[in-house]
Amino acid sequence: MFTLFPDQIEIENLVLSYFAQSLRRVLMVSPTGSGKTVTFCDIVSKAIAKGKRVLVLCHRDELITSAKEKLNEFGIFPHLIIAKSIDNPAALCSVASVSTLRKRNLLTYDLVVIDEAHRCDFDKIIDQLVSLCNPYILGVTASPVRTGAQRCLSTIYEAMAEVATIKQLISNKRLTRARHFSPKKDFSKIKITGNDYDLHAISDAFNKAEMYDGMIDKYREFAEGTKTIIFNSNVENSLITRDKFREEGYECEHIDGNTPGWKRRDILKDLKHKPNFIVTNCDILTTGFDEKTLTTVLVNRATLSLALWLQMCGRGARALEGKEHFNIVDMGANAWRHLPWHFDRKWSLKKKPKGKSDGVTGLKVCKACQALNSSSARKCCECGTELTNPVEKMLKNGEFMEITSEMERGVEAYFDKSKASFKELHKYAKQKGYSPGWAKVQYDLQQKAKEAEPFSRGAK
Numbered sequence: 001m002f003t004l005f006p007d008q009i010e011i012e013n014l015v016l017s018y019f020a021q022s023l024r025r026v027l028m029v030s031p032t033g034s035g036k037t038v039t040f041c042d043i044v045s046k047a048i049a050k051g052k053r054v055l056v057l058c059h060r061d062e063l064i065t066s067a068k069e070k071l072n073e074f075g076i077f078p079h080l081i082i083a084k085s086i087d088n089p090a091a092l093c094s095v096a097s098v099s100t101l102r103k104r105n106l107l108t109y110d111l112v113v114i115d116e117a118h119r120c121d122f123d124k125i126i127d128q129l130v131s132l133c134n135p136y137i138l139g140v141t142a143s144p145v146r147t148g149a150q151r152c153l154s155t156i157y158e159a160m161a162e163v164a165t166i167k168q169l170i171s172n173k174r175l176t177r178a179r180h181f182s183p184k185k186d187f188s189k190i191k192i193t194g195n196d197y198d199l200h201a202i203s204d205a206f207n208k209a210e211m212y213d214g215m216i217d218k219y220r221e222f223a224e225g226t227k228t229i230i231f232n233s234n235v236e237n238s239l240i241t242r243d244k245f246r247e248e249g250y251e252c253e254h255i256d257g258n259t260p261g262w263k264r265r266d267i268l269k270d271l272k273h274k275p276n277f278i279v280t281n282c283d284i285l286t287t288g289f290d291e292k293t294l295t296t297v298l299v300n301r302a303t304l305s306l307a308l309w310l311q312m313c314g315r316g317a318r319a320l321e322g323k324e325h326f327n328i329v330d331m332g333a334n335a336w337r338h339l340p341w342h343f344d345r346k347w348s349l350k351k352k353p354k355g356k357s358d359g360v361t362g363l364k365v366c367k368a369c370q371a372l373n374s375s376s377a378r379k380c381c382e383c384g385t386e387l388t389n390p391v392e393k394m395l396k397n398g399e400f401m402e403i404t405s406e407m408e409r410g411v412e413a414y415f416d417k418s419k420a421s422f423k424e425l426h427k428y429a430k431q432k433g434y435s436p437g438w439a440k441v442q443y444d445l446q447q448k449a450k451e452a453e454p455f456s457r458g459a460k
Contacts, residue, residue, distance in 0.1 A: 005174060007164040008039045010418040014161040015043065017448040019136055025126075027117060027139040027157040029347055031166045032314025033175050036140050040113050041070045043138065048076055048092050052110035055135075056095045059121050062288025067095050067115065098122055108133040116287060117141045117157075118307055120150050142314065143307035144347050148195045154349035163417075166317075166342045175317045178342060180328045181222045182335035183400045187302050196304045203233040206301060206331075212244045215300055215331055218400065219245075223327045227271065228296040230280040231312050241280045241300060252278040255285070286311045292320040295327065302332030309334045313341035417442050 004012070011028060018026045030036050044054050056071075058064045076093050094107075098121045106128055114122050117139030129135055137157075144153055144160065169175040190205055191198040205211075219228070232238040235256045245252035251274065253267045264284075271277045272291060279285070280300075286308065297316040303309055316326035328341060335341075364377060364387045377387055415428055425439035 004039065004042060005035065006416040006419070007169065007172075007174065008035055008042075010416060011161050011163045012039055012043055013418050014163065014445065015138060016046075017445050018159045018161065020448055023158045024134065025130075025137040025139070025157045025159075027141065027144055027153060027160045027349065029141060029144050029160055029162040030164070031169060031175065031317075032142040032311055033317040033319075034142075034164070034169055036142070037066055037070045037115070040115075040138060040140050041067075041074045041076070044071070044093060044111070044113060045074050045076055047111045051092070053091075053108070054093045054111045054113065055107075055109045056093070056113045056115065057098060057101065057122060057125070058095070058115045059098050059119055060288055061097065062284075063115050064095055064097055066288045066290070071095070098125060101125055106132055109135045111136045111138065113137075114139045118144050118146065118153070120146070123151055123156065126156060141307075143310050144349065145305075145307050146351050150195070150351070152349070152351040154351075157349055160347065160349050162347060165344050167344060170342065173319055176319050176323050177325050178313070178317070178328050178340075179222070179325050180330065180335060180340050180342075181218065181400050182328075182330035182340075183333050184336055185302075185333040187333065190302070192304065196308075197302060199234060202302055203237055206233055207237055207240065211331075212240065215241070215298070216244060216248055218329050218331065219296075219298060222329050223296040223298070225276050226295040226327065227275055227293055228278045228298055229271070229285055229294060229315060230278065230298040230300050231286070232280060232282050233301040235282050237300065238280045238282045245278055245280070250278055251276065252280060255279060255281040257282075257284065259284075285315060289315060290318065291315075292318040292323070294318075295323070296329065297326065298329040298331070299334060300331045302334060302337070304337070306338045309338045310341060317341075418446060 007030075011030060015026050015028055028036065028040070030039070040056075044056065047054050056067050058067060071093065094109075096104075102125065106125070109129065112126075112129055112135045114126070114137065118141040126137060129137070139153075139157055146153055164172075164174075166175060170177050187197070187202075187205070191201040193199070230238070230241055232241055238254050238256060242252045242254040253270070255264055255267055259267075267279060268289075268291070271279050272293060294316045297313055299309075299312055313328050316328065328335075339345075379385065380387055417425065417428075420428065420442075422439060422443045425442050429438045
């Protein structure tokens with residue numbers, strides 16, 4: 001059985017307190033690498049202990065495998081992987097892909113867990129389940145972002161549970177800090193299709209000899225000899241990337257959706273055990289991949305998707321004893337588009353308004369030390385110098401800048417509100433300048449979490 005970290009316990013208690021207040025659809029938001037699967041498996045185990053039927057719904061085979069492994073470790077039996085020709089209505093816990101479940105007659109469940117819940121793939125099935133049996137629904141994501149014509153999350157979920165930021169988890173050594181290297185590069189002329197760059201257009205932009213040469217040069221400069229995964233726009237780019245690294249004498253393999261399962265397992269085993277191994281991929285290792293020994297993430301693509309950017313960066317963030325930092329080598333200038341991986345963001349169930357940012361806009365560059373800061377910063381996060389420039393520093397096109405590794409300095413550690421006394425809550429509220437009623441609200445949430453039995457009632 002797992003021992004949960006304080007932030008995992010608090011977010012679980014917050015979810016259960018929402019359920020206890022008859023809010024039946026809750027979105028749990030926690031950074032990549034913070035252990036969301038472990039947390040929702042603990043919630044699943046509590047529901048099953050009460051004899052409730054649970055469905056865990058994923059969109060990819062890798063996530064199904066990850067969920068299955070964690071359920072096994074929690075001792076949750078019986079559970080069933082729903083396949084095309086297999087059904088077992090008696091199973092207390094089922095795990096299914098959204099594509100398979102679309103082709104099946106839905107059963108009734110008391111609790112449904114949606115992994116990577118920011119995706120639109122699940123919306124229709126959620127509506128059907130709500131109409132059929134109105135279960136408790138727990139959505140899980142690191143990036144609650146929807147744009148364009150996508151359905152707003154607030155039309156699905158009634159509440160959002162979030163307790164710790166990336167910076168706080170770094171400060172508590174739950175995640176690893178990053179050395180972040182990114183160029184200022186103009187992609188404004190690249191065609192946009194839907195909510196991201198057109199796949200063919202952005203692939204063509206990176207499929208050039210000088211781009212591959214530049215990528216290897218930057219790998220040598222910033223991450224030579226490190227265990228690395230590389231994200232590319234398409235399979236062709238990924239294969240060429242593999243070949244270019246091999247030509248330079250590096251041990252490098254490629255993975256895509258058509259890679260046989262046995263070969264993928266062998267490649268990832270090599271990645272785990274070989275210190276200088278490189279794996280290049282296209283849309284495979286963004287989710288359901290957990291390798292703590294990874295030390296470099298090389299993003300060889302540009303994207304307009306904040307969720308994808310955070311997922312790619314977060315692959316290297318898992319903490320490991322002796323791992324002081326990991327590298328993000330950002331060939332697509334994504335940090336200038338979305339801001340660096342570890343910057344704080346204000347999440348909301350409401351869709352991002354057109355023309356607005358995610359709570360932080362642009363970057364300021366410190367004239368004294370060149371560190372990047374959010375546009376709202378008044379003093380440099382690195383050296384404390386007053387920041388007066390309201391606009392981004394325009395580097396030469398393609399020129400790289402390191403986003404300082406010391407940007408976590410002075411970040412407040414995660415405060416475990418779930419265990420604090422009323423006096424400690426009151427003191428914390430005073431330090432933060434919160435309203436007088438904040439401490440009482442948090443204390444009341446503590447008590448409700450202790451008393452919560454959200455799965456004691458049948459699904460309505």
